[in-house]
Amino acid sequence: MxxxxxxxxxxxxxxxxxxxxxxxxxxxxxxxxxxxxxxxxxxxxxxxxxxxxxxxxxxxxxxxxxxxxxxxxxxxxxxxxxxxxxxxxxxxxxxxxxxxxxxxxxxxRKRTGExxxxxxxxxxxxxxxxxxxxxxxxxxxxxxxxxxxxxxxxxxxxxxxxxxxxxxxxxxxxxxxxxxxTLRKSLQTVGAAFTARLQEALSGIRTVKSFGRERHEIARLDEENRRFLDLDLKEGRVEAFLxxxxxxxxxxxxxxxxxxxxxxxxxxxxxxxxxxxxxxxxxxxxxxxxxxxxxxxxxxxxxxxxxxxxxxxSESEVLPARPAPMLPAGAATEPSSIIFDQVSLTYPGSERPAIDRVSLAIRPGEMVAIVGRNGAGKSTLMDLLLRFYDPTSGRIVIGGSDLRTWDVDQWRETVGIMTQEVFLFHATIEENIAYGRLAASAAEIEACSLEAGLGGLLKRLPTGLQTVVGDRGNRLSGGERQRIALARLFLKNPKVLILDEPTTHLDGEALRDVAQTMVRLSAGRTTFLIAHRPEIICLASRVVLLDNGRVVAEGTHEALFASEPLYASLLASWARDRTRRKREGGEVAGAGVA
Ligand SMILES: Nc1ncnc2c1ncn2[C@@H]1O[C@H](COP(=O)(O)OP(=O)(O)OP(=O)(O)O)[C@@H](O)[C@H]1O
Ligand SMILES: [Mg+2]
Missing domain, CATH: 1.20.1560.10 (ABC transporter type 1, transmembrane domain)
Structure with a gap:
């Protein structure tokens, strides 16, 4: 254009x-x-x-x-x-x-502010x-x-x-x-960079303040601001003649x-x-x-x-759609089998594949735990399942059809995801839960909030479900945000569930509560559970151990623990990390996270 x-x-x-x-x-x-x-x-x-x-x-x-x-x-x-x-x-x-x-x-590839x-x-x-x-x-x-x-x-x-x-x-x-x-064009470019920098400093304000880096951020903003000044002065000089x-x-x-x-x-x-x-x-x-x-x-x-x-x-990124989508009849309403068939993904600009010839078959209604060290490719594998990216080679087959032939929106309606960092909108708890299904009634939302263990919180809050959660939900603790995300999933009622480290910030009673809720939520749904803790991993009937983008081993938790040195050493090192953090007082049951 x-x-x-x-x-x-x-x-x-x-x-x-x-x-x-x-x-x-x-x-x-x-x-x-x-x-x-x-x-x-x-x-x-x-x-x-x-x-x-x-x-x-x-x-x-x-x-x-x-x-x-x-x-x-x-x-x-x-x-x-x-x-x-x-x-x-x-x-x-x-x-x-x-x-x-x-x-x-x-x-x-882009900065939000820009x-x-x-x-x-x-x-x-x-x-x-x-x-x-x-x-x-x-x-x-x-x-x-x-x-x-x-x-x-x-x-x-x-x-x-x-x-x-x-x-x-x-x-x-x-x-x-x-x-x-030319000056005007440069002013617009400088303006975009300035907005991006300011936006970044504000959305990371907790990090900025916890490191005491206000002056550093102000100095960086000064730099952009000065570029504004230089261009404005140049413009002023031209206009003074004109x-x-x-x-x-x-x-x-x-x-x-x-x-x-x-x-x-x-x-x-x-x-x-x-x-x-x-x-x-x-x-x-x-x-x-x-x-x-x-x-x-x-x-x-x-x-x-x-x-x-x-x-x-004109700048856009398009997921190449396959011609003639052939959505299998009833596939969207049935929890279907999911097959990763020799799937690989190399991110643009990267030399090493993030996912390397992964083959997995997941039965309808099965719960599979995906375990691996940081950067192993767990979240990337889930991004592929959500079709945020298409595999560089291989294919994902859902209910007998290549995922690329599915209607993307319809497929994403079928899948529910919860990640470690729960994103809440600056709106009421009710509106945040309703994001799972916009047409839901107030009674359905309330039922889901109770199902997700929000009863105690709602009783404490004078305005209950109508409480505004603050920017990104910052008026709530990490555990409370997690429960809202779970309520959202109960309401969405997806056939396939992805839980990407949903309990990282939790411990003790809060962890047990959320784990029980997760078990209720995953009943009858094909579930992928990415986790670090043995008590959570155990919920799954099968564990897939991922390393460097590859499936290293598969089996029950007990079998892998006995036979896979990598699996046993990973669990041991995570357990040591948790003990250390607890000793340093870094982890509080159900508490908010910075
Ligand atoms: N958008 C991206 N662009 C380029 N490389 C990426 C991108 N996202 C992830 N990667 C790389 O892909 C690899 C796998 O990342 P991924 O996020 O899937 O790991 P993970 O197993 O979920 O790790 P963690 O336990 O830390 O969440 C990493 O090496 C990471 O650096
Ligand atoms: Mg991850």
Missing amino acids: TAARLFLWIFSARRALLGALLSLAVGVAACELAIPWLLQEAVDVALGHGAPSSLNRIGGMMIAVICGLYVVHCLLLRVEARVLYEGIFRLRQRLYTHLLSQPLAFFS LVHRVVSDTSVFEDNAVYLFSDLPFELLTGAGVVTLMALTDVRLAVIVVFFLMVASLVSAYVGRPLP LPVFDLMELLGVVLVVWYGAHLMIENRITAGGLVAFLAYMEILAGPVSRADSYYRHFQHCRAVSERLASFL
């Missing part, structure tokens, strides 16, 4: 309104041009070139034209606002729709500049063309002098203002017209009214011409930001 096509797309939705806009612009231009013409008539009548009685008629016409101008101008502004703001609405909508439709791989900046700030820069192109440009162009025609009809040489001077002024301005578009140039040229033009026009009057080749009208036309023309360079700049800003937005919209 090019910038020009994007621009046309933004404003093409309301073609009828664009037609109305043009007609109203013609009306405004006509009214503006009628006034100097009537002025000329009035002056000439006063100087004896007509019947004095016609003066009242001319005065009345002037008032009528001025009232007409007011009405047409109001209408013009209303139509303009509609075309412009509806266009901006469509642009914003297209940007966030594009953004949210990207697969996960897209977001691992993406937010694109949707919020780039559109507002576009709007700020497009408003000038819409609000004045059409009728100023028409008025300009009309004025030049009327001036040429009055006296060609005078018209040539005026137009020549105004054109020279515009060319000088355009020359002086050449660096502005703005007075035009006033200078305009005044010179007036002097020349009066000088030469007075000679023409003495030679009786123009009436006094004609010269007055000429000066009035020139005044009208000076407006649009003096603003020509600023229109040009607004146009350039629009172009710069449209280019950025167009390239952003």
Whole structure:
């Protein structure tokens, strides 16, 4: 997509309104041009070139034209606002729709702040500049063309002098203002980097404060801020030259017209009214011409930001869909068998596969524990199952069909996932649970919250389910957030369940509670359980040991413990870690996590 096509797309939705806009612009231009013409008539009548009685008629016409101008101008502004703001609405909508439709791989390459900046700030820069192109440009162009025609009809040489001077002024301005578009574009890029940095510092505020790194973050923000300052100052220097140039040229033009026009009057080749009208036309023309360079700049800003937005919209990551999806009948409602068939995945830019020829067959309703050290590929394997990525080679077969032939949305409806870091929205507990099934009733939500062990918490909170959980759920403890995530899954009622280290932050009673809830939740569902603790791993009927992306061993917990030295040593080292952390007082039952 090019910038020009994007621009046309933004404003093409309301073609009828664009037609109305043009007609109203013609009306405004006509009214503006009628006034100097009537002025000329009035002056000439006063100087004896007509019947004095016609003066009242001319005065009345002037008032009528001025009232007409007011009405047409109001209408013009209303139509303009509609075309412009509806266009901006469509642009914003297209940007966030594009953004949210990207697969996960897209977001691992981007900074959130930069993406937010694109949707919020780039559109507002576009709007700020497009408003000038819409609000004045059409009728100023028409008025300009009309004025030049009327001036040429009055006296060609005078018209040539005026137009020549105004054109020279515009060319000088355009020359002086050449660096502005590039500066503007750089300002937008710097703005995006600044937003990203600020956003990162704020979302990691606990880490920043716990390391006492406020000054460090402020210094990094200062760096970006200074880049803003440098660009702003450069822009200011260019504008300081630019703005007075035009006033200078305009005044010179007036002097020349009066000088030469007075000679023409003495030679009786123009009436006094004609010269007055000429000066009035020139005044009208000076407006649009003096603003020509600023229109040009607004146009350039629009172009710069449209280019950025167009390239952003062209940039996308697509999961290659297989043609002719063949969703097996009833597959979405039955917990089906899941087969990993020689599945490998190498992340873009990485040399080593994160998943290496994994073959696994999981029976419907089975609970499988996936165990392995950090970076073994456990979460990646689950990302493949959710189709956040497609395998580089091999295939995942669900209910007899390659996952790539499934409808992605329908498949994800079938799967429920809970991870170590539970994400809650800044909303009530009820709304956060309802995220599992938006159409759920209040009674269903309450039942699921009790099922997930939230009863105690809800009793303690004066507003119960209506309590707002804070940004990312920061007003709740880690264990409480986990229970809300479990309630969400009860409500979603998925056929396949992925529990990726859901109990990492828990210990003691809280751990036992959540483990019991997990057992209830997983009943009758095909479940993948990624865990570190033997008491959780034991819940699974089979354990798969993953290392360097490969399946090293499979079997029951007891069998692996007896036969696999790697498995036994992993469990032992995790147990040592936990004991050490407990001794250091780092782990509190069910407590919040930084
Ligand atoms: N988006 C990504 N881009 C590139 N490499 C990645 C990406 N995500 C993970 N990796 C790499 O893939 C490998 C497997 O990571 P994965 O997150 O699956 O490990 P894990 O077994 O879940 O580890 P942990 O126990 O720490 O959660 C790691 O080497 C990791 O660095
Ligand atoms: Mg992981």
